Amino acid sequence: MSVRVELPEQVLPRWRRAVLKVGSNLLAADGGGLTPRYAEALAAFITASHADGRQVVLVSSGAVAAGRALLRQHAVDGGGLAARQALAALGQAPMIALWQSLSARPVAQVLLTHDDLRNRRRYLNARATLRELLALNVLPVVNENDTVAVDELKLGDNDNLAAIVAALVDADLLLIASDVDALYSADPRHDPAATPISHVPVLTPSILAMAGGSGSVAGTGGMRTKLEAAAKAAAAGIPTALFDGRDAATVQGLQHDRLYGTLFAAASSRMQARKYWLRHAPAAAGRIRIDAGATLALASGRVSLLPGGVLGAEGEFHRGDLVEIVDATGRPVGRGLCQYGAAEVRRLAGRHSREIESVLGYSYGAEVVHRDDLATVSEMEATT
Numbered sequence: 001m002s003v004r005v006e007l008p009e010q011v012l013p014r015w016r017r018a019v020l021k022v023g024s025n026l027l028a029a030d031g032g033g034l035t036p037r038y039a040e041a042l043a044a045f046i047t048a049s050h051a052d053g054r055q056v057v058l059v060s061s062g063a064v065a066a067g068r069a070l071l072r073q074h075a076v077d078g079g080g081l082a083a084r085q086a087l088a089a090l091g092q093a094p095m096i097a098l099w100q101s102l103s104a105r106p107v108a109q110v111l112l113t114h115d116d117l118r119n120r121r122r123y124l125n126a127r128a129t130l131r132e133l134l135a136l137n138v139l140p141v142v143n144e145n146d147t148v149a150v151d152e153l154k155l156g157d158n159d160n161l162a163a164i165v166a167a168l169v170d171a172d173l174l175l176i177a178s179d180v181d182a183l184y185s186a187d188p189r190h191d192p193a194a195t196p197i198s199h200v201p202v203l204t205p206s207i208l209a210m211a212g213g214s215g216s217v218a219g220t221g222g223m224r225t226k227l228e229a230a231a232k233a234a235a236a237g238i239p240t241a242l243f244d245g246r247d248a249a250t251v252q253g254l255q256h257d258r259l260y261g262t263l264f265a266a267a268s269s270r271m272q273a274r275k276y277w278l279r280h281a282p283a284a285a286g287r288i289r290i291d292a293g294a295t296l297a298l299a300s301g302r303v304s305l306l307p308g309g310v311l312g313a314e315g316e317f318h319r320g321d322l323v324e325i326v327d328a329t330g331r332p333v334g335r336g337l338c339q340y341g342a343a344e345v346r347r348l349a350g351r352h353s354r355e356i357e358s359v360l361g362y363s364y365g366a367e368v369v370h371r372d373d374l375a376t377v378s379e380m381e382a383t384t
């Protein structure tokens with residue numbers, strides 16, 4: 001891009017877990033095959049963050065671009081969905097190999113479709129897998145599963161996928177590395193007078209109207225999908241930082257929490273966003289009755305509901321459903337997303353977490369309701 005204006009230095013919000021989205025243009029520069037040219041500095045940032053005790057989930061594009069470059073000598077109809085899917089299948093492995101060549105830690109490939117993220121059970125399974133990968137100190141590299149996604153199941157762009165993954169893994173920052181250094185007042189390719197915007201406190205309709213489409217063959221969504229992603233993240237309580245992934249000094253600055261780019265503020269804290277959702281989400285599908293000890297423990301707002309404190313379950317709810325939690329007398333204690341279905345909860349009532357596997361023959365984890373998915377009555381009263 002010819003326009004380059006000095007951006008003010010900003011401080012990144014405090015973060016411990018981030019999702020970093022890297023677009024095709026950074027990995028397949030100039031419309032060619034994959035190149036480590038810009039990926040190297042981004043991988044170094046991930047490594048340094050990890051050394052600082054932080055976790056990064058990478059959402060990487062580049063499969064289609066890599067596939068297209070591999071078949072350059074053959075005629076490929078790159079426009080149709082099936083051709084795009086074939087190119088993605090071809091390029092997925094080289095894209096992962098590129099990141100593996102730049103990372104001392106093992107790299108894990110995670111392919112997701114829109115359907116996986118809409119389906120309650122698969123959403124929870126994807127979340128459990130990503131949490132486990134992070135606990136294993138592996139670098140998860142997420143991409144859309146283009147091969148199986150038909151049009152209506154496609155997210156279509158990795159900007160939105162990255163925002164959903166950020167909420168999925170409970171990240172506290174979304175980082176979007178692109179080939180443009182900021183959001184501009186208009187598409188800088190078409191409007192030389194466009195000016196950069198370094199801070200967006202609220203994504204208003206006039207800000208959304210600034211976005212144009214992608215500037216290249218490799219890129220998909222342009223600024224529009226980046227703003228959609230920032231809006232999704234903001235609603236989940238996660239701020240977004242957009243920056244130029246080609247600029248070594250900018251990428252290096254991130255290691256020291258310095259941002260040269262655009263910072264989109266979160267609409268509320270992650271905790272508030274989650275509690276707000278739990279309070280206002282559609283009525284629970286059932287109730288879990290808990291004993292006095294668990295009622296007292298849950299009131300602290302810091303613990304999960306374990307099977308040992310469960311007295312019983314009413315209604316027919318499934319794994320992932322929102323349930324009411326009530327005390328022995330039926331008084332509301334809170335609401336939360338249940339890791340087990342009603343029949344499973346009834347079988348686990350009063351048992352120790354370590355018995356889950358022997359009782360059910362499998363386990364979705366030690367918690368019946370994880371503390372991240374739980375809002376107590378007093379927390380819900382504190383949200384508007």
Ligand SMILES: Nc1ncnc2c1ncn2[C@@H]1O[C@H](COP(=O)(O)OP(=O)(O)O)[C@@H](O)[C@H]1O
Nearest residue numbers: 023024025178184186187212214215219222223
């Ligand atoms: N208002 C805007 N501000 C900045 N860039 C914009 C704007 N509108 C459109 N763009 C274009 O969006 C492009 C980045 O999106 P895209 O090509 O999809 O890249 P990526 O591969 O990083 O997702 C920029 O190169 C720029 O040409």
Ligand SMILES: N[C@@H](CCC(=O)OP(=O)(O)O)C(=O)O
Nearest residue numbers: 024061062063064157158220
């Ligand atoms: N899943 C596709 C990427 C789609 C996409 O959003 O691309 P981009 O706009 O470059 O982030 C691929 O790996 O090629």
